[in-house]
Amino acid sequence: MAQEKVLEINQLKTYFHTKRGIGKVVDGIDLTLHKGETLGIVGESGCGKSMTSLSVLQLVPDPGKIVEGSVRLNNEELVGKSEKQMRNIRGNQISMIFQEPMTSLNPVISVGEQIAETIREHQGLNRKQAFQKSIEMLKLVGIPSPEKRAKQEPFQLSGGMRQRVMIAMALACNPEVLIADEPTTALDVTIQSQILKLMKNLQKKLKMGIIFITHDLGVVAETCDRVAVMYAGEIVEYSTTEELFRHPKHPYTKGLLQSLPKLYEDQEELQAMEGSIPSPFKEHQGCKFTDRCPIAEDSCHQIHPDLKMSSDHSYQVRCLFYQEEKELTKGMSSV
Amino acid sequence: MEAQLKTQQEAISFDKLRKQQRIERIEAFINRMVRNKAALVGGLIVLFYIVIALFAPFLAPYDPFAIDLANKLQAPSLEHWMGTDDKGRDILSRILYGSRLSMGVGVVAVLFGAIFGVIMGMAAGYYGGWIDSVISRVLDIMLAFPGILLALAIISALGPSLFNVTVAVGVFSVPLFARIARGSTMEVRKLEYVDAIRSLGANDGTIIFLHILPNILSPLIVQGTLRLATAILSAAGLSFLGLGAQPPSPEWGAMLSNGRDFIFSAPYMAIFPGLTIALLVMGCNLFGDGLRDALDPRMKS
Amino acid sequence: MLAFITKRLAQTIPVIFGITLVVFLIMQMVPGDSAQVLAGEGASKETIENLRHNLGLDRPLYVQYFDSIAGLFQGDLGISAKSHQPVINEITTRLPISVELAFYSTLITIILGMTAGIISAVRPYSVSDMSVMVVALLGISFPSFWLGLILMYIFSVELQWFPVSGWDSVKHMILPAFTLGASGAAIVARMTRSSMLEVVRQDYIRTARAKGIRGYLVIYKHALRNALIPVITVVGLQFGALLGGTVLIESVFAINGLGRLIVESIRMRDIPMVQGGILVASLVFVIVNLFVDILYRFFNRRIDLN
Numbered sequence: 001m002a003q004e005k006v007l008e009i010n011q012l013k014t015y016f017h018t019k020r021g022i023g024k025v026v027d028g029i030d031l032t033l034h035k036g037e038t039l040g041i042v043g044e045s046g047c048g049k050s051m052t053s054l055s056v057l058q059l060v061p062d063p064g065k066i067v068e069g070s071v072r073l074n075n076e077e078l079v080g081k082s083e084k085q086m087r088n089i090r091g092n093q094i095s096m097i098f099q100e101p102m103t104s105l106n107p108v109i110s111v112g113e114q115i116a117e118t119i120r121e122h123q124g125l126n127r128k129q130a131f132q133k134s135i136e137m138l139k140l141v142g143i144p145s146p147e148k149r150a151k152q153e154p155f156q157l158s159g160g161m162r163q164r165v166m167i168a169m170a171l172a173c174n175p176e177v178l179i180a181d182e183p184t185t186a187l188d189v190t191i192q193s194q195i196l197k198l199m200k201n202l203q204k205k206l207k208m209g210i211i212f213i214t215h216d217l218g219v220v221a222e223t224c225d226r227v228a229v230m231y232a233g234e235i236v237e238y239s240t241t242e243e244l245f246r247h248p249k250h251p252y253t254k255g256l257l258q259s260l261p262k263l264y265e266d267q268e269e270l271q272a273m274e275g276s277i278p279s280p281f282k283e284h285q286g287c288k289f290t291d292r293c294p295i296a297e298d299s300c301h302q303i304h305p306d307l308k309m310s311s312d313h314s315y316q317v318r319c320l321f322y323q324e325e326k327e328l329t330k331g332m333s334s335v
Numbered sequence: 336m337e338a339q340l341k342t343q344q345e346a347i348s349f350d351k352l353r354k355q356q357r358i359e360r361i362e363a364f365i366n367r368m369v370r371n372k373a374a375l376v377g378g379l380i381v382l383f384y385i386v387i388a389l390f391a392p393f394l395a396p397y398d399p400f401a402i403d404l405a406n407k408l409q410a411p412s413l414e415h416w417m418g419t420d421d422k423g424r425d426i427l428s429r430i431l432y433g434s435r436l437s438m439g440v441g442v443v444a445v446l447f448g449a450i451f452g453v454i455m456g457m458a459a460g461y462y463g464g465w466i467d468s469v470i471s472r473v474l475d476i477m478l479a480f481p482g483i484l485l486a487l488a489i490i491s492a493l494g495p496s497l498f499n500v501t502v503a504v505g506v507f508s509v510p511l512f513a514r515i516a517r518g519s520t521m522e523v524r525k526l527e528y529v530d531a532i533r534s535l536g537a538n539d540g541t542i543i544f545l546h547i548l549p550n551i552l553s554p555l556i557v558q559g560t561l562r563l564a565t566a567i568l569s570a571a572g573l574s575f576l577g578l579g580a581q582p583p584s585p586e587w588g589a590m591l592s593n594g595r596d597f598i599f600s601a602p603y604m605a606i607f608p609g610l611t612i613a614l615l616v617m618g619c620n621l622f623g624d625g626l627r628d629a630l631d632p633r634m635k636s
Numbered sequence: 637m638l639a640f641i642t643k644r645l646a647q648t649i650p651v652i653f654g655i656t657l658v659v660f661l662i663m664q665m666v667p668g669d670s671a672q673v674l675a676g677e678g679a680s681k682e683t684i685e686n687l688r689h690n691l692g693l694d695r696p697l698y699v700q701y702f703d704s705i706a707g708l709f710q711g712d713l714g715i716s717a718k719s720h721q722p723v724i725n726e727i728t729t730r731l732p733i734s735v736e737l738a739f740y741s742t743l744i745t746i747i748l749g750m751t752a753g754i755i756s757a758v759r760p761y762s763v764s765d766m767s768v769m770v771v772a773l774l775g776i777s778f779p780s781f782w783l784g785l786i787l788m789y790i791f792s793v794e795l796q797w798f799p800v801s802g803w804d805s806v807k808h809m810i811l812p813a814f815t816l817g818a819s820g821a822a823i824v825a826r827m828t829r830s831s832m833l834e835v836v837r838q839d840y841i842r843t844a845r846a847k848g849i850r851g852y853l854v855i856y857k858h859a860l861r862n863a864l865i866p867v868i869t870v871v872g873l874q875f876g877a878l879l880g881g882t883v884l885i886e887s888v889f890a891i892n893g894l895g896r897l898i899v900e901s902i903r904m905r906d907i908p909m910v911q912g913g914i915l916v917a918s919l920v921f922v923i924v925n926l927f928v929d930i931l932y933r934f935f936n937r938r939i940d941l942n
Contacts, residue, residue, distance in 0.1 A: 059845055083851075091847035098846075103839040108861045108935075117857075118847040169847065476654030481921050483880035484898075484914050488658075491902040491910045492665040568779050572884050575781050576899050588779075595785055595888070602789045609782030617777035 003034035005075075006209045007056070007094075007177050012069035014048075014055045016280070023280040025051045025064065027233035030307075033177060033209040040212045040224030040241065042256070046277050048233040049213045053179045056211075057094060058086050073177070092122040095170035099182035101162035105154040111162075112138070112150025115169045122173045137168035141198060160191035167198065174206060181213045196223055217256060221245060229253050232277050232288040235307060239315030249317045251293050287320065295321060353528070357549070367629040374625015380618025388434040397425035399432040399585050408601045417607040420590075421597060422583075426604065429585035430611050436497065436586040437612070440579075441567035444501045445559055448508025448566075453555065455509065456516025457543055461524055471517075474510040482507035483569060490578050497586060500579035504569050508562055515558055519551035553630040560623035564616045571612050587612050640933055648926050655918050656708065660701050663911045691715075713912035718904050723912035726897065731916060733803055734882045734893035737816065740809055741878050744817030745824055746871055750864070752821065753828025757863075758855060760833060768825060775822025780881055784815040784888040801890035812889045816881050820874040827870045831863040838862070865935045872928025876921050 009031040016023035026048045033039050041049045054060050056071050058078070071078040073093060078086070090096075098104040106114060115134035119125055125133065131150065138146035141164040154162055163183060170178055180199070184192040196219065203210055212224055220227055220241060227244050229237040229252065237250040248254045275292040278284070286301040287293070293300065300320060307318045368374055387394060397415075403423030411418045417426035459470040477485065486503035493499040523529065524547065532546055573579045574588030575595075582589060587608040594605030671688040672679070679687075688694050692703060707713065713723040752772065756765040791811060792800045798811050835841065836859055844858045883895035890896075894913055901909035 057846055059842065087848045087850060089848070090845070091849075096843075096846040098839060098843060100839055104843045106840040106844065106858050106862070108865075109858070117849060117853075121848055121850070166843075169843075472650070472654070476651055476658060479651045479655055479922050479925075480658075480918050481876040481880035483883055484917055484921075485658075487883065487898055487902060488662045488910070488914050491905075491907065492662045494667070495902070564777070571779055572781055575779075576884065576887055578899070578902060591779075591782055591785070598785055598789050599793055602786075602793075605782065605785050605789075609779060609786065612782065613774070613778045616779070617773060620773065620777060 003037065005032055006035050006073065007031075007033040007211075008070075008072040008075075009052075009056065010070045010072070012052065012055055012071060013067050014051050014060055014064055015067045016064045018063055018281075021281050024233050025280045026055055027280075028069070029230075029233075029235055031211075031228055031235075031238075033211060035176075035209055036203065036207045037226070038203065038210040038212055038224045040214065040220040040227040041230055042214060042217060042220055042227055043230035044215060044277055047230045048280070049230050050181055052230070053096065053181055053211060053213055056177075056179065057090050057096060059090075088122070091118045091170070091175070092173045093175055094177040094179065095173070095175040096179045096181065097163075097166045097170050097183045099185050101159055101166055101186060104166060105162055107154055110151050110153055111157065111165045115150075115165070115172050118169055118172050134168070134172065137172050138165070140171070140202070141165070141168040143168075159187055160194065163187060163191075163195055164198070167195070167202070171202060171206060171208075175208055177209050177211065178203075179211045179213070182215070183212075184219060185214070185216065192219075193222075199223070217245075229256070232284075233280055234288065234318065235316070236289065236318045237316065238307070243315055249315070249322050250289075250319050251295055252289050255292075255294075287318075297321075364629050368625060371625045371628060373621050374629065377618045377621025377623070377625055380614060381622055384434060384438060384615050384618065387431055388438050391431045391435060395425075395428035395431045397428040399424060399429040400583060401425075408597065408604075410601070411603055418601065418603045420593065420604050421601075424583075426590075426607055429590060430587065430608060433585035433587050433590060433608070434611075436580060436584065437567060437571060437588070438615070440497060440501045440504070440570040440586075441563050444504035444566045444570060445508060445563050447501070447505030448562065449512045449555065449559055451505075452509040452512025452514075453516045453548075456513035456518075457520045457547065457551075459513070460517040460520030461539070461543055461547070463521075467517075470513070474513050477507070477510040480507070482565075483572070486569065486573060487578070490573065495578040495581070497574070497580040497584070500570050500573045503573070504566050507569075508566060511558060511562060512555060515554050516551060519554055520547055523547045523550045557623060557627040557630060560619055560626055564619035564623065567612065567619070568616055637934065641930055644926060644929055648922060651922060652919065653705075655922065656705055656915060657701065659911055659915050659918070660704060663907055664697065666907050708915065713915070714908035716901075716906055716909045718901070718906040718909065723908050726909065727894065727912055727916050730892060730894045730897045730913075731920075733891060734879075734886070734895055734917075735920070737803075737809070737812060737882055737885070737891065737893060738875065738878050740813035741817035741820065741881075742871065742875060744813055745820035745874055745878070748817065749821035749824025749871075750828050750867065752825035753867075754832065754855075754860065756825065756829040757832030757836070760829075765829075769829070772822040772825045775818050775825075778818070780815055780819060781884040781888050783818060784812070784885055787811050787815055788889070803889075803891045803893075808889075812885050812891060815888070816878060816885045819881075820871075820878060823874060824867060824870055827867050828863065831866050832859060835859045835863040865932070868928065868932050868935060872925060872932070875924050875928070879917055879921050879924075 009029055012026055012029045013024070014026035016025055029048075029052055031039065031041075031052075041052065043049050051060060051064065055066055056078070058066065058081070060066065066079055069079065073089065078089065081089075105111065112131055112134045115137055116127070116130040119130040119133050120127070123130075135146045135150050138149055143149050143161060143164055149157070149161075154165075157165065163186075166183075178199075183199070184195050187195060199210065200223065210223075212220070214220060224241045226240050227238070228235045229244070229250065231252050237244065237248070237253045239249075244253065245257065248257050278288055278291065284304065286299075286303055287296070287305050290296040290300045303320060305318050305320045307316045308322065309316050368378075401424060403419070405423065406415075406419050407421055407423040409415055409419040409423075415425050415427065417430065420426055420429070455470050455474070459467040480488075485507045486500070489503040489506060490499050493502065520543075529542060529546060532542055537546075570579060571586075571588030571591070574586050575592045577592060580586030580589040582593065590608040591605055591612075594601070594608065597604050671684050671691060671693055675684045675687050692700060695703075704714070711724050713727065715721070716723050716726060719726070752768045756768040759765055788800060788811060791797045799808050802808050803812075840862075841854060841858055844854045849858070882893055883899055885891070886893040886896035887899055894917055898910055898913040898917070901907075901913065
């Protein structure tokens with residue numbers, strides 16, 4: 001499959017410089033997103049998945065900074081661009097949807113205006129045209145009587161509706177990349193599947209690449225083509241969704257999958273595995289997963305494993321003990 | 336019998352635990368306080384004023400009441416650091432002595448407000464029901480007055496004097512303390528610990544004063560410090576209007592009032608008493624803000 | 637919303653009665669006899685008794701109270717012991733001046749306070765922020781009557797930019813309004829700053845930035861509107877302090893407003909005038925508070941209902 005790359009992230013490092021020391025929140029991430037594809041980033045809260053996405057848009061909150069690496073949009077380097085240049089990209093070529101539709105919309109501005117201002121900012125339409133377009137967008141995301149809704153403020157809309165508004169807002173300028181940061185976590189199950197379906201349909205229509213950030217492997221299975229599993233600022237496993245679910249390789253991925261049924265019952269953050277992610281401020285010599293790893297040995301405390309590529313380039317794993325099993329790797333699309 | 340003994344021991348050990356926690360909290364509080372430079376400065380300013388008030392007779396270079404018409408309205412000089420007033424009295428000495436009056440009025444007024452307010456607030460919070468309703472309505476009405484108007488009404492009834500100003504300022508501080516005490520008492524009252532103590536036969540008075548009061552002290556102290564600033568300002572203002580301390584009292588507000596008549600010819604007569612008030616009020620505000628942040632880190636933005 | 641207004645109105649009525657009762661009772665504590673004061677020195681016992689009867693002062697207290705309430709609703713606040721004119725006449729000429737002063741001071745409180753707060757919040761911990769916060773600290777620490785004297789000395793006496801006292805033109809109003817508004821502006825500045833810093837951390841600000849909205853729009857359109865909602869309450873509360881402050885500032889600048897009337901009446905022991913003045917000022921305060929509460933509720937409804 002010769003796919004067109006839209007977004008390429010290389011050795012991205014985002015560190016937080018504080019009095020306590022340096023927090024390596026994102027510590028050398030490589031990712032590639034193709035046109036029309038959905039790439040999942042999975043991990044527990046605090047693994048750096050949200051910071052990765054904010055780094056792409058250069059919206060990392062203080063005192064965080066991108067210290068190294070590159071983010072390329074259609075082969076154009078974004079790291080180092082000025083705030084003004086980035087503003088032209090945000091909401092225009094790369095859009096973002098956030099987790100909490102309750103708090104992510106401005107409570108004192110009508111939803112129509114919140115969509116329209118994005119359109120005005122990037123497409124130079126006048127007030128009336130932009131508002132008209134925002135009504136069209138509301139229609140596109142399946143909001144009934146969009147003319148009426150556009151004039152309402154967020155508090156008059158339900159949670160599912162608000163997330164639809166967020167999607168309409170993100171897609172208003174027809175972006176090439178949509179970053180969805182836990183877009184369905186705050187919603188109940190039926191609304192969740194409606195929203196996912198909507199995103200899938202719109203993706204087909206608009207041909208955008210989606211980066212789907214979630215802690216929920218069930219959602220990954222439903223939506224993503226490929227998945228990167230993140231742990232403590234690093235990718236520990238990176239493969240197709242099918243391969244990941246059939247043959248998880250990293251002990252962390254295996255642990256995540258084992259906790260999956262339980263996850264479906266109470267929709268909590270992934271906590272089924274014992275222990276928690278080490279603090280990004282802690283210095284590591286060996287593998288960052290050692291403390292929780294069921295197969296860790298002495299060498300794991302000494303050597304930091306590289307992200308090893310399989311011989312057919314179909315997946316990557318970061319584990320000292322992983323041995324490639326040839327019979328499992330055939331017929332996989334390349335990463 | 337045995338069961339009761341057990342609850343008793345539990346309650347006692349729980350009490351101990353709380354005391355232990357309190358000590359730890361106090362240590363953490365001192366730590367935060369020392370690190371907060373603004374609060375430290377505020378504390379030092381307040382301390383400085385307390386020292387002045389205590390040692391005024393030793394610090395004052397002149398008799399604050401000695402009239403010396405030959406040396407009246409002298410500008411600040413080496414002999415009279417802050418100049419002399421229209422009767423030739425040394426302004427610095429008067430300010431030093433006046434600290435006892437102005438700060439005394441503020442402290443007594445706040446104590447007055449705190450004592451009555453806390454009693455009312457704790458009674459309302461502890462007993463609830465109709466007692467709470469009645470007290471709350473009374474507080475609502477007191478809060479419905481702009482403070483200084485209530486003070487004016489009281490002074491017009493009692494007559495102008497420094498003592499009556501103290502009462503008036505104290506009265507309009509009551510609802511503030513009462514509200515805080517009421518809210519905090521209601522919170523603490525709900526704790527199981529209070530039930531345990533009551534089951535041991537403690538009466539309401541013991542529970543309120545020995546067990547609830549120590550737990551609601553910190554918000555009250557914060558409010559007291561901040562209130563002290565307002566009380567000193569209000570009392571000085573009332574004296575400035577001629578409704579408080581009367582001449583020849585060296586109360587700062589009264590000095591300012593006197594200085595007003597000479598604002599064209601001898602502005603230092605008004606400048607120094609005003610600066611003295613401003614610095615003290617600033618100290619109280621800084622210290623109070625710092626106390627609040629240190630006692631309740633959650634309130635810090 | 638309508639239910640809230642009704643409820644709030646219903647709460648206000650007992651408060652108004654409470655205020656009248658408190659003022660009435662305090663005035664009963666006044667030593668001496670108002671009939672005697674009114675009749676003047678050297679009046680015969682008979683004259684005083686007649687006056688007492690005519691004024692209804694020989695009736696039971698509660699009758700007098702309800703009578704004075706009934707009077708209040710008809711705009712009758714009694715007769716001044718000094719001028720022997722109806723108290724209400726004097727108050728209606730004095731009140732507008734105080735309201736005007738309070739209004740200009742509120743403007744200064746809002747404009748100066750919010751501007752300073754925004755300047756602070758845009759670059760927290762910068763030099764500009766620190767300077768604004770130090771000035772604000774001075775603003776809440778300076779006694780207003782002293783600040784008035786100092787400003788008068790600098791701008792009226794030394795620079796001669798403004799007249800020393802009186803209340804005839806805009807020039808007369810600037811110094812008093814600024815003096816009275818200064819501490820309120822300082823409080824509003826601190827509040828605006830902390831409110832802005834709180835709002836800037838909200839998710840919807842991140843959303844706005846992620847949409848590529850330009851910086852000043854993020855601040856003035858998205859952040860400020862939300863940040864100002866709690867500030868409204870502070871401004872409302874400040875209005876009470878302002879009303880109280882007129883008492884001092886009117887005395888400093890010799891402005892013939894209601895505040896100065898009350899103070900002078902206390903000095904002259906004109907109790908009906910004091911009572912009327914305090915009642916009217918308190919009622920104005922209660923009504924303004926009611927208004928602010930409703931306004932706050934209106935702006936806040938979107939947030940409350942979440």
